[in-house]
Amino acid sequence: xxxxxxxxxxxxxxxxxxxxxxxxxxxxxxxxxxxxxxxxxxxxxxxxxxxxxxxxxxxxxxxxxxxxxxxxxxxxxxxxxxxxxxxxxxxxxxxxxxxxxxxxxxxxxxxxxxxxxxxxxxxxxxxxxxxxxxxxxxxx
Numbered sequence: 001x002x003x004x005x006x007x008x009x010x011x012x013x014x015x016x017x018x019x020x021x022x023x024x025x026x027x028x029x030x031x032x033x034x035x036x037x038x039x040x041x042x043x044x045x046x047x048x049x050x051x052x053x054x055x056x057x058x059x060x061x062x063x064x065x066x067x068x069x070x071x072x073x074x075x076x077x078x079x080x081x082x083x084x085x086x087x088x089x090x091x092x093x094x095x096x097x098x099x100x101x102x103x104x105x106x107x108x109x110x111x112x113x114x115x116x117x118x119x120x121x122x123x124x125x126x127x128x129x130x131x132x133x134x135x136x137x138x139x140x
Contacts, residue, residue, distance in 0.1 A: 001053055001054070001055050001060075001101060002053070002054040002055075003051060003052075003053055003105050004051070004052055004053075004054060005045070005048050005050065005051060005052075006045050006050040006051060006052045006062065007045060008042060008045055010045075010050075010052060010059065010062075011038070011041065011042070011045075013052075013059050013062075014041060014050070014052075014062050015036070015038070015041075017059070017062055017088040017089075017090060018033070018035070018036055018086070018088060019035075020088070020090075020091060021033065021088045022035070024091075033086075036086075044064055049064055049065045049066060050062070050064050051063050051064070051065065053098060053101065053102075055093060055096075058090065058092075058093075059090065060089065060090050060092075060093040060096070060098065061087065061088065061089045061090065061093065061098040061102075062086070062087075062088050063084055063085065063086060063087040063088070063102055064084070064085040064086045065082055065083065065084060065085070065106070065109070066082075066083040066085060067081070067082065067083065067113070067115070068083075069083045069119075073119065076119075079116065079117055080110075080114060080115045080116045080117065081110070081115055081116070081117040081118065081119050082106050082109060082110035082113070082115045082117070082118050082119070083118075083119050083120065084102060084103075084106055084118065084119070084120040085120070087099060087102060087120075103118060106118045
């Protein structure tokens with residue numbers, strides 16, 4: 001398992017994974033992502049905040065890091081934190097707990113940047129995902 005910055009060559013793969021995630025979300029919940037803006041994702045790539053996990057020569061998972069998100073965290077946004085967004089696992093690689101691997105990776109990534117916390121968010125209605133996050137050490 002290798003964590004690498006995504007490149008613009010990965011855009012098709014990233015958007016294919018986003019589309020698959022949205023399709024899955026629609027099947028299991030009334031809540032789902034809206035399509036993402038290609039320019040926004042390109043900017044995340046240029047800022048080295050879009051990541052991929054390579055496994056068996058394939059992109060197995062993608063996610064985004066951020067270092068500020070006042071709209072979601074309000075006053076807590078002042079805390080030195082790494083925020084994890086848009087974790088998407090390729091359907092062929094589901095069940096391998098990439099969330100746990102991302103959490104561990106994020107701790108080291110954040111420490112190297114002088115951050116003390118790792119945060120993420122999800123919809124309150126997404127009980128299954130909230131359980132997964134709790135099992136991986138997050139507090140609600």
